[in-house]
Amino acid sequence: MTNRYTLPAVRVPMIEAAPPAMDLIFIEGFVGNTVIGIHESELHRPQPLVIDVHAGLAHARACDTDRIADTIDYGVVTERLRRLLVEHRLTLLEAFAEHIAEILIGEFGARWVRVKVVKPRKFDDVSAVGVQIERVAPEPESPRPGHSAEVIQFLASGMLPGKR
Secondary structure, three states, rough: OOOOOOOOOOOOOOOOOOOOOOOEEEEEEEEEEEEEEEEHHOOOOOOOEEEEEEEEEEEOOHHHHEEEEEEEEHHHHHHHHHHHHHOOOOHHHHHHHHHHHHHHHHOOOOOOEEEEEEEEOOOOOOOOOEEEEEEOOOOOOOOOOHHHHHHHHHHHOOOOOOOO
């Protein structure tokens, strides 16, 4: 016996694959002084910032090799933060945190970062103000299959720019 009634289509959400396990290298409570802010009172003398950084690597090779070259060296990161405090010309903590995230991803190869930047005792009645951001490194672009062969074929056909 066939059923004359059809059930409405049910949309089942796709289950996304779990993100890869991350090894986190972190620096918490890094304190440095810098000139940063938007108010006149902040633009003439350094003030303290407290920075927390968490940088993720998909299974740091150092777990297997026991070599500092196979992970993010937090000693080198702290030196880079000290240099940034002296060299930057930013006014907002958001931009400052973004720059730290870009450094960790671009210079140190982190796949994921969380950066927290705090101005302690900015106001008399508040213990701290600040920002926290998270960023994920872009996926590396993989070459299109056959793309190299297409370029070679194009060049070999004599179709060079500027030549007729």
